[in-house]
Amino acid sequence: GENVEQHPSTLSVQEGDSAVIKCTYSDSASNYFPWYKQELGKRPQLIIDIRSNVGEKKDQRIAVTLNKTAKHFSLHITETQPEDSAVYFCAASIGNNNDMRFGAGTRLTVKP
Amino acid sequence: GAGVSQSPRYKVAKRGQDVALRCDPISGHVSLFWYQQALGQGPEFLTYFQNEAQLDKSGLPSDRFFAERPEGSVSTLKIQRTQQEDSAVYLCASSLLGQMNTEAFFGQGTRLTVV
Numbered sequence: 625g626e627n628v629e630q631h632p633s634t635l636s637v638q639e640g641d642s643a644v645i646k647c648t649y650s651d652s653a654s655n656y657f658p659w660y661k662q663e664l665g666k667r668p669q670l671i672i673d674i675r676s677n678v679g680e681k682k683d684q685r686i687a688v689t690l691n692k693t694a695k696h697f698s699l700h701i702t703e704t705q706p707e708d709s710a711v712y713f714c715a716a717s718i719g720n721n722n723d724m725r726f727g728a729g730t731r732l733t734v735k736p
Numbered sequence: 737g738a739g740v741s742q743s744p745r746y747k748v749a750k751r752g753q754d755v756a757l758r759c760d761p762i763s764g765h766v767s768l769f770w771y772q773q774a775l776g777q778g779p780e781f782l783t784y785f786q787n788e789a790q791l792d793k794s795g796l797p798s799d800r801f802f803a804e805r806p807e808g809s810v811s812t813l814k815i816q817r818t819q820q821e822d823s824a825v826y827l828c829a830s831s832l833l834g835q836m837n838t839e840a841f842f843g844q845g846t847r848l849t850v851v
Contacts, residue, residue: 630778658839667827667842668779713778715840723792724769724829724840729778 626651628716630727637704638735645730647714648696656717657690657697663710704734740843742828748849749818757813757846761830770803770813771827779827818850
């Protein structure tokens with residue numbers, strides 16, 4: 625089955641700096657790659673997603689890139705703010721049956 | 737309802753007790769997922785339904801875990817003879833199913849503590 629690996633497990637940046645989180649996946653049939661943000665004690669919520677037919681997607685300060693050949697995708701957050709502090713999870717969804725697997729998460733801390 | 741609803745929010749069970757966790761997905765969502773999330777970890781896949789069909793149960797850790805979705809809507813995750821290692825947050829998520837995969841919406845989770 626699909627295996628998603630995520631790095632780093634923790635990331636600390638200064639406010640205003642950029643943060644990059646990377647994920648790899650194993651199943652070449654995966655075609656949908658969402659990123660979720662989970663604040664302490666709350667449910668994961670989607671922040672951005674990308675499908676396998678595009679290489680990059682941007683939404684304000686957040687961007688995601690996808691390299692299908694290498695089977696990896698990355699989340700980029702620019703001009704980080706303290707409220708960006710949370711745990712971020714990548715996921716990969718397989719084929720047309722919508723089965724989804726998550727990475728282990730990255731705890732991002734943005735220092736003011 | 738407006739979102740995915742899970743109940744109870746918190747459950748304390750004595751070791752060996754059976755528990756049942758409920759998930760009400762968003763109306764019309766075909767796909768339903770159960771995940772187990774240990775403290776500080778990512779959601780670990782347990783099982784996946786399309787309507788009432790359980791298409792993948794490869795993540796269920798033992799035969800003490802059982803999930804059903806008999807009418808293709810509400811789902812129940814049952815854990816028999818609970819053990820301390822079952823303590824975790826159990827997350828349910830649902831999504832539409834179409835030609836393109838779509839966002840999964842999560843419930844608040846049920847925090848299970850086995851004592």
